[in-house]
Amino acid sequence: MADITAAGSATATVDKVAPQPKNRIPLLVWFGLIWIGFILIVALTADWITPYRFTAYDLRNRLSPPGHVLHWLGTDELGRDVLSRLIVSIRISLLVAFGATVISAVFGTVMGFLAAHFRGWVEQFVLMLADFQAAMPFLILALSVLAFFGNALPLFIGLMGLYGWERYARISRGLAISAGAQGYAGAVRQIGASPARVYLRHILPNIASTLIVSMTLTFPEVILLESGLSFLGLGVQPPMTSLGNMVGYGREYLTRAPWIMLAPACTIVLTTLAVSLVGDWLRDRLDPTLR
Amino acid sequence: MLRFFFLRLGRAALTVALVVTFAFVVLRLSGDPALIIMSVDAPPEAIAAFRKAWGLDDPIWLQYLRYFSAIGQGELGQSMRDGRPALELVAERIPATLALTLPALALKLGIGIPAGIYASLHRDSLIDRIVMVTAVAGFTVPSFVLGLVLVLIFSVQLGWLPSGGQESWRHAILPVLTLGIGGAAVLARFTRSAMLEVLGQSYIRTASAKGVPWPAVVRGHALPNAAVPTVTIVGFMVGSLIAGAVVVESVFSWPGVGRLLVVSVANRDLAIVQCILLLVAITMVSANLIVDLLYGVLDPRLRSGAKAGAH
Amino acid sequence: MSAPLLQTRNVTRCYGMRKGLLGRSVEVRAVDGVSLTVERGRTLGLVGESGSGKSTTGRLALGLEKPDAGDVLFKGAAMPGTDSLAWRQMRARMQMIYQDPLGALDRRLQIVEQVREPFDVHGLGQPKEREALAFALLQSVGLRADQGRRYPHELSGGQRQRAVIARALATKPDLLVCDEPVSALDVSIQAQVINLLVDIQQELGLGLLFISHDLKVIRQVSHRVAVMYLGRIVEEGEADLLLSNPAHPYTEALVSAAPVPGRRTRPRIVLQGDPPNPAARPSGCAFHPRCHAARERCKVESPLLKPMPDGRLAACHVAHDQANFLKAAS
Numbered sequence: 032m033a034d035i036t037a038a039g040s041a042t043a044t045v046d047k048v049a050p051q052p053k054n055r056i057p058l059l060v061w062f063g064l065i066w067i068g069f070i071l072i073v074a075l076t077a078d079w080i081t082p083y084r085f086t087a088y089d090l091r092n093r094l095s096p097p098g099h100v101l102h103w104l105g106t107d108e109l110g111r112d113v114l115s116r117l118i119v120s121i122r123i124s125l126l127v128a129f130g131a132t133v134i135s136a137v138f139g140t141v142m143g144f145l146a147a148h149f150r151g152w153v154e155q156f157v158l159m160l161a162d163f164q165a166a167m168p169f170l171i172l173a174l175s176v177l178a179f180f181g182n183a184l185p186l187f188i189g190l191m192g193l194y195g196w197e198r199y200a201r202i203s204r205g206l207a208i209s210a211g212a213q214g215y216a217g218a219v220r221q222i223g224a225s226p227a228r229v230y231l232r233h234i235l236p237n238i239a240s241t242l243i244v245s246m247t248l249t250f251p252e253v254i255l256l257e258s259g260l261s262f263l264g265l266g267v268q269p270p271m272t273s274l275g276n277m278v279g280y281g282r283e284y285l286t287r288a289p290w291i292m293l294a295p296a297c298t299i300v301l302t303t304l305a306v307s308l309v310g311d312w313l314r315d316r317l318d319p320t321l322r
Numbered sequence: 323m324l325r326f327f328f329l330r331l332g333r334a335a336l337t338v339a340l341v342v343t344f345a346f347v348v349l350r351l352s353g354d355p356a357l358i359i360m361s362v363d364a365p366p367e368a369i370a371a372f373r374k375a376w377g378l379d380d381p382i383w384l385q386y387l388r389y390f391s392a393i394g395q396g397e398l399g400q401s402m403r404d405g406r407p408a409l410e411l412v413a414e415r416i417p418a419t420l421a422l423t424l425p426a427l428a429l430k431l432g433i434g435i436p437a438g439i440y441a442s443l444h445r446d447s448l449i450d451r452i453v454m455v456t457a458v459a460g461f462t463v464p465s466f467v468l469g470l471v472l473v474l475i476f477s478v479q480l481g482w483l484p485s486g487g488q489e490s491w492r493h494a495i496l497p498v499l500t501l502g503i504g505g506a507a508v509l510a511r512f513t514r515s516a517m518l519e520v521l522g523q524s525y526i527r528t529a530s531a532k533g534v535p536w537p538a539v540v541r542g543h544a545l546p547n548a549a550v551p552t553v554t555i556v557g558f559m560v561g562s563l564i565a566g567a568v569v570v571e572s573v574f575s576w577p578g579v580g581r582l583l584v585v586s587v588a589n590r591d592l593a594i595v596q597c598i599l600l601l602v603a604i605t606m607v608s609a610n611l612i613v614d615l616l617y618g619v620l621d622p623r624l625r626s627g628a629k630a631g632a633h
Numbered sequence: 634m635s636a637p638l639l640q641t642r643n644v645t646r647c648y649g650m651r652k653g654l655l656g657r658s659v660e661v662r663a664v665d666g667v668s669l670t671v672e673r674g675r676t677l678g679l680v681g682e683s684g685s686g687k688s689t690t691g692r693l694a695l696g697l698e699k700p701d702a703g704d705v706l707f708k709g710a711a712m713p714g715t716d717s718l719a720w721r722q723m724r725a726r727m728q729m730i731y732q733d734p735l736g737a738l739d740r741r742l743q744i745v746e747q748v749r750e751p752f753d754v755h756g757l758g759q760p761k762e763r764e765a766l767a768f769a770l771l772q773s774v775g776l777r778a779d780q781g782r783r784y785p786h787e788l789s790g791g792q793r794q795r796a797v798i799a800r801a802l803a804t805k806p807d808l809l810v811c812d813e814p815v816s817a818l819d820v821s822i823q824a825q826v827i828n829l830l831v832d833i834q835q836e837l838g839l840g841l842l843f844i845s846h847d848l849k850v851i852r853q854v855s856h857r858v859a860v861m862y863l864g865r866i867v868e869e870g871e872a873d874l875l876l877s878n879p880a881h882p883y884t885e886a887l888v889s890a891a892p893v894p895g896r897r898t899r900p901r902i903v904l905q906g907d908p909p910n911p912a913a914r915p916s917g918c919a920f921h922p923r924c925h926a927a928r929e930r931c932k933v934e935s936p937l938l939k940p941m942p943d944g945r946l947a948a949c950h951v952a953h954d955q956a957n958f959l960k961a962a963s
Contacts, residue, residue: 178587223724
């Protein structure tokens with residue numbers, strides 16, 4: 032897990048596809064986009080498409096393998112439908128990851144803007160926090176906070192929301208400083224615009240594409256972090272379920288019913304893969320400087 | 323150089339101080355330590371005595387200073403469960419963790435760096451493609467999934483290797499592989515892109531254009547320059563020797579520091595969590611410090627202090 | 634007569650600069666005790682090589698940076714603190730034209746939206762009328778309405794600079810600081826933009842601080858000229874006098890290097906030595922290593938900026954000695 036934090040976004044399949052004509056979307060990116068669309072639809076329509084309630088028992092069909100007439104992806108120890116649980120897990124995991132990514136982006140951008148605006152000790156303080164965050168394995172920090180506070184879902188999302196904020200802070204600080212020194216932001220400030228106007232109306236729209244690319248690159252890491260913590264039993268708590276949670280539960284039945292674990296595991300892998308492929312592609316298209 | 327060294331040393335000390343502050347803030351925010359550490363139904367006199375002993379009624383800055391000095395003297399509290407010193411409990415787990423992370427580190431370095439260099443020198447070759455695909459997988463497949471899949475294949479299906487526990491060296495094979503494969507792939511990709519970046523520079527073209535043999539160009543110019551970014555990620559790997567196996571230890575029921583951390587978090591054994599947090603911070607910071615100093619050796623430009631931080 | 638429009642009094646601006654391995658921070662005086670005055674309806678040309686501190690002087694004059702010493706007076710009142718509310722309101726009275734108009738415009742907004750921005754910021758006019766006002770402004774600088782609907786990258790350099798000028802004029806300012814406004818433009822476009830600025834000045838009675846390294850451009854617009862070298866004014870006076878008969882050897886060199894129509898009347902002086910480096914200021918007169926007339930005294934004693942008999946100011950031992958000699962002789 033710690034390696035993942037350090038490696039940042041480590042997919043480069045798109046590098047090889049780069050020489051292609053600009054407007055053609057590579058095959059792998061198509062796959063990524065389709066999968067993301069699919070998973071979003073699943074998450075949004077979870078209430079209607081789950082065949083059963085995700086907590087419903089079917090005691091006559093316990094541990095039935097995939098392909099069962101009533102349970103396409105099989106059932107677990109208590110006869111709960113794996114497909115239904117998977118669908119609900121996708122929704123929860125995406126919710127956590129999406130919420131966390133948005134929180135982190137907003138927080139990081141605000142910190143970066145504050146650093147760029149006030150400079151001096153404010154900037155030093157933000158940079159020090161960013162260095163600290165980058166130097167410590169986030170998993171350990173997160174575990175310590177969970178130990179002290181316990182894990183309610185909102186708190187858990189908030190905690191995940193601290194993941195990666197330093198990247199947005201560095202990006203927004205750097206771009207805001209360069210926009211202010213000579214560029215359009217300095218010119219608008221010179222017109223007499225308030226800082227709020229300078230940052231929100233001018234700088235933010237100008238750096239939005241970079242921030243969005245950065246979010247796409249961070250998103251898979253958040254999914255991995257969430258599923259890792261939930262796998263350890265320290266993230267999303269039963270009866271709620273998430274992808275990592277399901278893997279952790281399925282691990283107990285690895286010998287007898289590997290499908291309980293494999294279904295959510297494949298979903299995690301495919302989702303992180305899809306988002307990083309799209310993220311890398313977006314970066315190469317929109318912002319090659321971001322590396 | 324001396325100034326550079328002290329600057330980095332100060333930065334490292336600052337990071338550790340920040341971690342201590344972090345622990346203190348989190349501890350205070352999470353509620354009344356007296357009630358957390360003592361059980362809820364403890365007699366009021368006992369709680370009062372505890373508050374007095376820990377100075378919980380003093381102003382917050384005094385408590386902060388006291389907390390700082392206690393930690394400075396190595397007083398990291400006792401485990402709630404069996405009352406033994408937290409440091410001792412953590413320390414006796416370290417060998418088990420190192421037994422996984424050290425071989426895994428060797429695996430990462432031994433495979434990752436040569437594979438990355440080879441891939442960069444033979445772009446689009448079979449090895450290059452394997453490196454790239456594995457690197458993508460190493461990033462997108464979480465370690466617990468990889469570990470469980472390995473167990474599924476080698477323990478459940480083939481029955482070759484044990485799936486958990488710490489009885490013999492054979493028990494270590496799967497966890498070390500789990501840790502090593504992903505890391506090796508990430509390192510290979512990193513080395514490859516660092517090398518490609520360097521190989522595209524004009525001084526490489528100049529060197530080969532003026533007739534320096536290609537192997538000498540690679541040895542003399544490309545490798546040293548590509549080493550700078552690669553050292554950072556290796557430093558991070560060294561820094562996570564203690565705590566980099568949290569998930570994998572849990573998958574394989576390996577009684578190391580990571581497993582202890584997870585159990586302590588679940589049990590809210592705060593002294594142990596705090597102790598591990600500090601230990602990790604000190605390891606990470608020391609590794610970063612070494613990396614920074616190595617930077618100074620590898621890249622004289624950075625010595626002037628013009629570059630703040632290792633990023 | 635009321636106070637001059639803009640006055641800087643002994644403004645100094647230092648930057649820290651780290652040098653060497655053990656990196657003691659060296660203080661570099663980008664601007665060192667500069668006093669300038671800009672009158673209403675008049676243009677002060679500020680000329681100097683790059684690194685001479687002329688752009689920093691412009692930023693100090695606008696209050697975009699705070700001087701480390703000295704003060705800036707606008708209509709006799711001290712400049713309010715940078716980024717304070719009073720400072721922001723004061724932007725309506727003083728505006729800036731930039732060297733790089735593309736950089737000074739927000740590339741995600743249409744030209745007209747950016748030109749109307751000062752109205753929004755300072756609450757001028759009714760919100761509904763502002764767009765019409767912006768189009769009128771664009772027309773007054775020679776841009777059509779359809780060009781106003783475009784984005785900055787869709788316009789030519791000269792058109793962009795016109796848009797920047799339109800935006801600067803929105804609040805009807807009293808002072809315009811132009812920092813190399815035409816050096817990024819084609820020569821043919823330069824004249825148009827300069828003529829536009831001169832017309833606007835005559836129409837609105839603006840005070841102009843016109844910063845340029847190009848003496849030819851300075852000559853076209855300025856009433857008075859100040860020459861800057863390594864953060865200090867070395868000569869200042871009426872444009873005609875100074876440019877036709879420079880007193881300071883540095884001005885002399887600049888004038889001789891600039892092309893003039895007709896026959897060259899004086900020999901061309903080519904500056905010797907390195908261009909100025911503010912971090913390593915020579916002793917005495919900072920110009921002496923490159924000066925053709927330098928004497929022993931110039932190496933040790935820094936000349937003061939003093940009035941000459943003809944009214945101009947100059948900081949040169951040689952020039953003052955010559956003037957004194959002539960006075961004594963007559």
